[in-house]
Amino acid sequence: xxNRKIVGAHYxxxxxxxxxxxxxxxxxxxxxxxxxxxxxxxxxxxxWRGFMSAGLMRFVSFLFIVSLCxxxxxxxxxxxxxxxxxxxxxxxxxxxTLLALIGYAGWAVQIIWRL
Amino acid sequence: MSAKVTVRKFDAVIVGAGGAGLRAAIQLSEAGLKxxxxxxxxxxxxxxxxxxxxxxxxxxxxxxDHWHWHMYDTVKGSDWLGDQDAIxxxxxxxxxxxxxxxxxxxxxxxxxxxxxxxRPFGGHMSNFxxxxxxxxxxxxxxxxxxxLHAMYQRNIKANTQFFVEWMALDLIxxxxxxxxxxTAMEMETGEIYAFxxxxxxxxxxxxxxxxxxxxxxxxxxxxxxxxxxxxGIPLEDMEFWQFHPTGVAGAxxxxxxxxxxxGGILRNANKERFMERYAPNAKDLASRDVVSRAMVTEINxxxxxxxxxxxxxxxxxxxxxxxxxxxxxxxxxxxxxxAGVDCLKEMLPVVPTCHYQMGGIPTNYHGQxxxxxxxxxxxxxxxxxxxxxxxxxxxxGANRLGTNSLLDLLVFGKSAGETAVDELxxxxxxxxxxxxxxxxxxxxxxxxxNTQKGGSNVHESRLDMQRSMQKHAGVFRFDNLLKEGxxxxxxxxxxxxxxxxxxxxxxxxxxxxxxxxxxxLIEVAVATMVxxxxxxxxxxxxxxxxxxxxxxxxxxxxxxxxLKHSLWYKEGNRLDYKSVxxxxxxxxxxxxxxxxx
Amino acid sequence: xxxxxxxxxxxxxxxxxxxxxxxMQDISVEIDATDRKLLDALVKLKAKDDAIAFRRSCRExxxxxxxxxxxxxxxxxxxxxxxxxxxxxxxxxxPLPGLPVIRDLIVDMTQFFKQYHSIKPYLINNDPPPxxxxxxxxxxxxxxxxxxxxxxxxxxxxxxxxxxxxxxKFVGPAGLLAAYRFIADTRDQATNxxxxxxxxxxxxxxxxxxxxxxxxxxxxxNPTKAxxxxxxxxxxxxx
Numbered sequence: 003x004x005n006r007k008i009v010g011a012h013y014x015x016x017x018x019x020x021x022x023x024x025x026x027x028x029x030x031x032x033x034x035x036x037x038x039x040x041x042x043x044x045x046x047x048x049x050w051r052g053f054m055s056a057g058l059m060r061f062v063s064f065l066f067i068v069s070l071c072x073x074x075x076x077x078x079x080x081x082x083x084x085x086x087x088x089x090x091x092x093x094x095x096x097x098x099t100l101l102a103l104i105g106y107a108g109w110a111v112q113i114i115w116r117l
Numbered sequence: 118m119s120a121k122v123t124v125r126k127f128d129a130v131i132v133g134a135g136g137a138g139l140r141a142a143i144q145l146s147e148a149g150l151k152x153x154x155x156x157x158x159x160x161x162x163x164x165x166x167x168x169x170x171x172x173x174x175x176x177x178x179x180x181x182d183h184w185h186w187h188m189y190d191t192v193k194g195s196d197w198l199g200d201q202d203a204i205x206x207x208x209x210x211x212x213x214x215x216x217x218x219x220x221x222x223x224x225x226x227x228x229x230x231x232x233x234x235x236r237p238f239g240g241h242m243s244n245f246x247x248x249x250x251x252x253x254x255x256x257x258x259x260x261x262x263x264x265l266h267a268m269y270q271r272n273i274k275a276n277t278q279f280f281v282e283w284m285a286l287d288l289i290x291x292x293x294x295x296x297x298x299x300t301a302m303e304m305e306t307g308e309i310y311a312f313x314x315x316x317x318x319x320x321x322x323x324x325x326x327x328x329x330x331x332x333x334x335x336x337x338x339x340x341x342x343x344x345x346x347x348x349g350i351p352l353e354d355m356e357f358w359q360f361h362p363t364g365v366a367g368a369x370x371x372x373x374x375x376x377x378x379x380g381g382i383l384r385n386a387n388k389e390r391f392m393e394r395y396a397p398n399a400k401d402l403a404s405r406d407v408v409s410r411a412m413v414t415e416i417n418x419x420x421x422x423x424x425x426x427x428x429x430x431x432x433x434x435x436x437x438x439x440x441x442x443x444x445x446x447x448x449x450x451x452x453x454x455x456a457g458v459d460c461l462k463e464m465l466p467v468v469p470t471c472h473y474q475m476g477g478i479p480t481n482y483h484g485q486x487x488x489x490x491x492x493x494x495x496x497x498x499x500x501x502x503x504x505x506x507x508x509x510x511x512x513x514g515a516n517r518l519g520t521n522s523l524l525d526l527l528v529f530g531k532s533a534g535e536t537a538v539d540e541l542x543x544x545x546x547x548x549x550x551x552x553x554x555x556x557x558x559x560x561x562x563x564x565x566x567n568t569q570k571g572g573s574n575v576h577e578s579r580l581d582m583q584r585s586m587q588k589h590a591g592v593f594r595f596d597n598l599l600k601e602g603x604x605x606x607x608x609x610x611x612x613x614x615x616x617x618x619x620x621x622x623x624x625x626x627x628x629x630x631x632x633x634x635x636x637x638l639i640e641v642a643v644a645t646m647v648x649x650x651x652x653x654x655x656x657x658x659x660x661x662x663x664x665x666x667x668x669x670x671x672x673x674x675x676x677x678x679x680l681k682h683s684l685w686y687k688e689g690n691r692l693d694y695k696s697v698x699x700x701x702x703x704x705x706x707x708x709x710x711x712x713x714x
Numbered sequence: 715x716x717x718x719x720x721x722x723x724x725x726x727x728x729x730x731x732x733x734x735x736x737x738m739q740d741i742s743v744e745i746d747a748t749d750r751k752l753l754d755a756l757v758k759l760k761a762k763d764d765a766i767a768f769r770r771s772c773r774e775x776x777x778x779x780x781x782x783x784x785x786x787x788x789x790x791x792x793x794x795x796x797x798x799x800x801x802x803x804x805x806x807x808x809p810l811p812g813l814p815v816i817r818d819l820i821v822d823m824t825q826f827f828k829q830y831h832s833i834k835p836y837l838i839n840n841d842p843p844p845x846x847x848x849x850x851x852x853x854x855x856x857x858x859x860x861x862x863x864x865x866x867x868x869x870x871x872x873x874x875x876x877x878x879x880x881x882x883k884f885v886g887p888a889g890l891l892a893a894y895r896f897i898a899d900t901r902d903q904a905t906n907x908x909x910x911x912x913x914x915x916x917x918x919x920x921x922x923x924x925x926x927x928x929x930x931x932x933x934x935x936n937p938t939k940a941x942x943x944x945x946x947x948x949x950x951x952x953x
Contacts, residue, residue, distance in 0.1 A: 007882045012910065014919040015948045083915065084879055158769075159823070161866055162777040219847040222837025222901065224855065224862045231849030256862075262776055263862060270836035305816055334772040367748060370774045451774065454793055455750070576761040620765035622731040625817040628764035 017076045024069035031066040034059075060114060067110045071103040122300065122556045123310045126548055127153045129537055130298055130314040132285040132341060135163030136261070136526035137505025137533075138320030139268040141484075144534025146275035150541060153312055154277055155301050157284040157336065157630070160269045164322055164334040165526065168261025169447060170238060170375030171253030172218075172523035174211035178232040179251040184208040185704060186243055187252060191521060192707040194240045194404050195514025196657035196674065198354065198682070200698035201707060203482040203510040207521075207528045214527040215254050223267035225256050226444070236378040236444070240404040240518040240714070249402050253520040258373050258447040264523060283310075284630060285340060287559045288317070288348035288501075291552045296486075296501035298551075299344070300559040304630065307623035309563070311556060313548055316500055316537040319345065319478060319486075320530060323506035324641040325358075328471035329583035332364050332371040336634075341507040343637025345478045346644065347558065350498065351488055351684035351693065353509040354476035355641065356649035357658050359517055360592050362408040364470025366428035368455040372448055372467060374519040377401040379444055381433040383412065384464065385420040391429075396714035403714035406516040406658045409469035413592045416468075423466060430464035469592055474641070475517055475658065476648075477509040479684065484508070484533025489684065494695040502537055504529040511682065514697075515657020566632055572617030575632045581609050582635075582642050590649050595662045599650040606639075606646045607690075613639040644685040651692050654679040671711040680709075718746045721755050721796065722804040725766065729817050736815070740804065745796065752805075753780055753791040767818040775932060778867030782819055783808040788869040788930040810868055812878040825881045826868045826888070833885060833893040833911065838904035854900045861895035861940060863933050864888060870927035870937055876920040883916035887927035887937030890918065894940035897947065909948055918944060 038044075043053035053059060078099050086092045129145050131138045134156035145152040156163070175182040188208040192199055219225060219233060226234035235251040243250035256263035272279075282304040289297045289311065298314040324339025325331040346352055362383070363372040377383070383401055385391045395411040396403035403411075412429050421427050433441060438461045441449060445460075452460040481487050481495060484504050490496030505526040512525055589602025613635055620628040655664040655673030664673035684693040699706045720742050728736035743759045753773055760766050769779040773792045780791040785799075785806050799805050813821040839848070871877045871886035885893065893912060896902045912918040918941070927937040 009883050009914050009916050010911075011914050011916075013913065014915040014917075015913055015945070015952060017915065018919050018945065019949060080915075158771055158777070158779065159827070159866070162771050162779050164772060164777070166865075167772050167774065167776050216845075216847055220837075220839075220843045222896075222899065224858045224899070225847070227850050227852045227855045229852060231851050233847050259776075259863060262865070266862070267837075273831055274834075274836040334777065336771045368750065447776075454775065574761075575764065618764055622729050622765065622817075624729055624731045625767050625820050627760075627767045631764075 021073055021076050024073040027065055027069040028073065031062055031069075034062060054114065063114050064111060067107055067114075071107045075100065075103055121309070122560075123308070124313050124551070125153070125310060127151050127312060127314045128541055129153070129316040129318065130155060130312040131318045131320060132299060133163070133320035133322060133505070133507070134160035134269075134279065135320060135322050135505060136165035136265060136268065136523060137508075137530035138163075138318070139265065139272055140527055140530030141318050141320060141504060141534035141537070142272050142277045143268065143275055144531055144538060146272065146277040148538040148542070150538065152277060153280055153314070155280045155283045155285050155299070155312065157282060157304065157340070159281050160272070160279065161266055162336075163265060164337055165261045165265045165523070167332075167334065167371065168264070168523055169258045169371060169373035170378065171236060171255035171260045171520045172215055172264065172527065173238070173241060173252050173518070173520040174215040174254055174524065175208070175252055176212055176215065176233060176235065176254065178228055178235050180243070182243060182250055182252055184211065186245060186250070187211065187241070188701070188704070189245045189707055190241050191512060191518055192514075193246065193712055194516055194518040194521075195512070196516055196712055197676070197680065197709050198357075198511070198514030198656060198697055200482075200511050201701040202698050203512050205701040205704060206482040206532075207510075207512050207524060210528045210532075211524050214524070214531060218264060218267060218527070221267045221271045223256065223263050225254060225263070236375055237402060238378050238519045239374050239402045239408065240399070241520070242399070249399060253375065253378065255375065257443070258375055258445045261523065284633065285321070285344065286562070286633065288344045289313075289551065289555045290348050291549065293499075294349075295499040295549065297549055297555070300556055304625055307626060307629075309556070309559065311551070313551060314500075315541055315546060315548060316502060318484070318533050318537060319501075319503040319507055320505045320526075321507045323474035323477075324638055325471050325474065327582060327586050327638050327642040327645065328358070329580075329587040330364065330369050330468075331471040332361055332369055333471070338634035338638050339474070339507070339641040340634065340637045341503065342477055343640040345486075345503075346640040346687040349686070349688060350478060350486060350501075351686045352476060352641075352644045353479040353682050353684055354511060354515070354648070355474075355644040355685055356590075356652050356683060357475035357513075357515050358471055358590070358645065359405055359473035359475060359658050360409040360469040361472035362405055362412055362469050363431055363465075363467040364472070365451065365455045366423070366466040366468040369470050370451055370455045371470070371472065372431060372451060372465060373445075374405070376431060376433060376445060376448055379433070379440065380436050381431055382435075383408070383467075384430045384432050385415045386422045386426065387420060389420075391415050391420070399714035404516055405519060406660075407714055409592055410660060412469055428466045428468040431467045432464045433460055434462060434464065473517055473522060474506055475509070475511075475513040475515065476683075477507050478503040479682075480504070480508045480510050480529070482510055482529070482532065483536040484529050485536060489693060489695060502533040504533040515659060562633070562636065566616070566618060566629060567621060569615060569617040572615040573612040575616045575618065575628065575635055578609060578612045578616060579635050579638065581612070582606065582639060585609060586642055586645065590646055593660055593662060594649060599646070602646045603650050606642050610639050610643055640687060643690065647690060648683040648685050648692065652679060652683060676709055718744070719801070720744055721799070723759065724804045724806045725819070726808040727766070727818055728815055729765070749796060751792050752784065752794040752796060755796060756791055767820050769820055776865055778865035781810055781867040781869045781872075783810055788873045790867060790869070790932045793932050810872040812872045812881060813868070823868060826871055826886070827866075829871070829881070829885045829889040830866065830892060833889050834904070834908070835892045835896065837896065837899065837902050838907070839901055840903060848901045850900055857898045857900075858895060860935055861891060861898060864891055864895075864935060865933060867932065869930045869932055873926040873930045875924060875926070876922060880916055880920055884920035885912070885917050887921075887941070890921070890944065891935060891937040891940045894944050897944065905947070906951075909944070909951065912944060913948060
C-alpha cells in the first residue's frame, strides 16, 4: 500500500454528539444515586437493594451502563487513534476494546437485573 | 557556496507576492500559463497586508462620484507630474478592479443597503476639487490585510505555483536588452537558481527602509528597483518620497488617514486645529504632502507637543467610541501597543514618517517597462514588466493620494498580467537562449560576500544610510544639505560594496539576505539623493527651501523648467529627463494650475 | 515606556549546516528607552551576532512573521512588551513548538499551510458574477468579524496538543477558523461541501476544547468558538 496520510472518513459528528449525550445521562444517574444516598438508601444492604431494584431504577441503571460503555468506547478509541500508528494493531485494539466493553455491559446488566 | 546554478523554465516569472504580484499572478494562472511567483516571504506577509484605510474607486455607493473627478484629484495630487494617460486608465479601471476583489471574497464593510462601504480620504474630492467625497472602499482599518488574503486565496484556487522564501537576486538581460528572467536564492538551502522566462514581472514593492523613520516593513528594501538599476534600467522620479502625516511618534507604525476620514483632527501644543490655517477647504483631509509639511512647520515653529515638542496630536476623542471600535479597531490596538495610549480617551502622538516611494521602474500603463531609446523616450524593454510600488507608471507623480496605492497595485498588477498573457498567447515563442554571462553578476556578489575580509558591518552601514537619508532628504530639503547628502551617500555606498558577514552558513542565512538587501537599498538611496539634489524646484513631496512659494511660482513649482520626469542611471550615476505625458486617453488635459486644498 | 537596561536571553540555536544538535545560547543585549518590544531587542541582538536567525517583517503585528515561543508561551515578538519581562530572569526564546526547525528560531511551516490550504480557503460561488458587488447586509458582514483578521502566524496551531500530535491530519485552530470564515460568509455557496470536508474524526474532531489557541492568539481571535459553530452546524444539518 502507498504510504499516504488519509483523512475524510465522514464520521465523527455522531461520536462527538454521543459523548455529550451519554455524559449528560451519566451525570443525571450520578445525581439520582447521590440523592438516594442522601435519603439513606445506603443505610443497609436491604435498603440499598430495594433502591436499586425498583423498576424505574433498573431502567435508569441500564441506560447508565450503556452510556458508560458507549462513552468509553469513543474515548478509548480516540486514545488508540492518537497513540497507535500501525493500522493492524490499531484495528485489533479497537476490536478488543469493543468486545471488552460489550462483555462488561452484559456482565453489569446481568448483575443489576439479577437483583 | 557552489557556483552551480540550476535553471528552471517558466512562461512567466513574477517577483514579489504582495498586492501587485498576486493580482498579476491571478491573471497569468487563470490564463493557464506556466507561472512562477518568487517571494522572499510567505505571500500574506508582504507589506500590502499593512495597508489600512482603503482603496479608491468612484463607485458612488454613498454619494455621487465619477472617475473623472477621481482623475482630476489624482493629477492635482501628483502636482501635475503624473502621466495623465496612466491616471485616466487607473481611475477608469478602479470600479472594475474593486468589484472583482469583492467577487474574490474580500470582506469589505457594507452600507445599510448592502453595498461596499466608502469613507472620505485626503485629497479625494467631488466635482473637481469642491469638497471631500466618500471614495475609499474599506474593510474596517484592515483593508490591505483583507485584500492581500483575498488575492492569495484566489491564487490558491487558481493553483498558482509559489516559490516561498526565495529571494530574487538579479535580472537576466541579454545583449539586445531583452529580459530573460532572474536569478534567485532558495533561502532555506542557499542554493542559486535561474528562472528562465519569456515574461518577467517585477512586483517587489518599495524601499521605504532607506529612511531611518519609516512606516515600512523590514522587507521593504527595494529589491526589484535595485535589480533593475544594476541591469541598466533607469529609475524614474526617485526624489519623490511620501511622508505619511501620521506615523506613531517614536515607533513609526502607520496610523491610517482613515482616522481623519472618520473625523479625526490634528492638534498642536495649543490644542489648535492647525490644518485650518494651511488648507482652509479640505483641512485635515488635504493631500498628504500638504499635511506633513504643515505638521513639520508647526513643530519647527515651537508648537510641537510632548516634552521635546517633537510631535503633534491626532485627536479622535470626540468621536463615538462605538464608531471607533467598528471602523478603526486596528488603530485602537496600535495606539495601545505602540503609543501606550487609549485613543478613545487620549490623543495619539504622531509625526510625519516615510511611507511610500512614488518613483520606481518606469513603465507605461500596460505595465511594460519603458526606457528612453533611439527613437522615442519610452521604448519597451522586451519581456520586462513592473507593477505596484516598485513601478512608476506614473500615476502618483510628485505625491500620491491615500488609497491610490492599493488601486495602483490592483490596476497595474492586472494590466501587467494581461499584457504578458496577450504577448505570450498572441505570439507564442520559445525561450530565448540565456547569455553566457547570465549569472555572473549574481555569483560575483555572492562570492564577494563569502570572501570579504575586514569589511564594513551591514547593520552599521544600513544605519548610516538611513540616518543620512533622514537628515539630508527629509520632508523639507535644503540645497547645502542635499549637496552634502550626495557626497555622504556615495561614501556609504563604498562601505556597502564591502560589507562583511560573520555568518557563512548555507541554511536560512538571514545575515546574507540582509547584506543582499542592502545592495538594493543603497541603489535606491543614491538615486533618491542624486535626483533630489538636481531638482531645483518644489513639487509635491519634494520641497526645497530655496524654491519657496512666490506669486510667480506658487508653491515653488517651476513648470517652465521642471515639468519633467527624472531618470537616474546607475551606470555613471547620471541623470536624464523625459517629458510628462499631459495627454489623457479620452478626455481633455487637466490643465496646470496652482495646487491648493 | 521601557528604560535602558540589559536584557538576558536564553536562545535556542541550531544550524544544521554546522551543529550536531541544538543548544541554548546565553546572550545579553543593551536596550534603551526607545526599545519597546521584544523584536526591537532581537534586532539589536542580531546586530551583535548576525548568525541569529528569525523571521520578521511588518513589526506591527499584521504580517504574522515573528511568532516565537517566548518564556514558554507562543506570541509575536513585535507585540510583546519588553516591560512585561521580569527583571533578573533570562528571557527564554524557542522556535514555535511542534513544527520542524529549519534553523534557530525559524520553523518549517509547510504542514501548517497545508492544513490551511486543505479547507479550500477561498470564496466558492458558482453563480455568474454580477456586474456590481454581491450584496451583503452590515449584519451579515458582521458575522465575519473575529474570523477574517487571522494573520496565519501559527501561534494557535503550534500551541495545540492535538495539532502537535496529528499535524498531518488535524486541521488545527487556524485552518478551522478560516473554514468557518467561509462557512459564515453569506456569499459562499459551498457550506455543505465544507462541512463534508471537515466531518472526520481527525480533521475537526481532534479539537478537545483545550483552548490554548484562544489563550495565545495575538489578534484576540477565538478559534474554539468558531470550531464550536462548525459543530453546531453539523448537528443542525444531521438532525
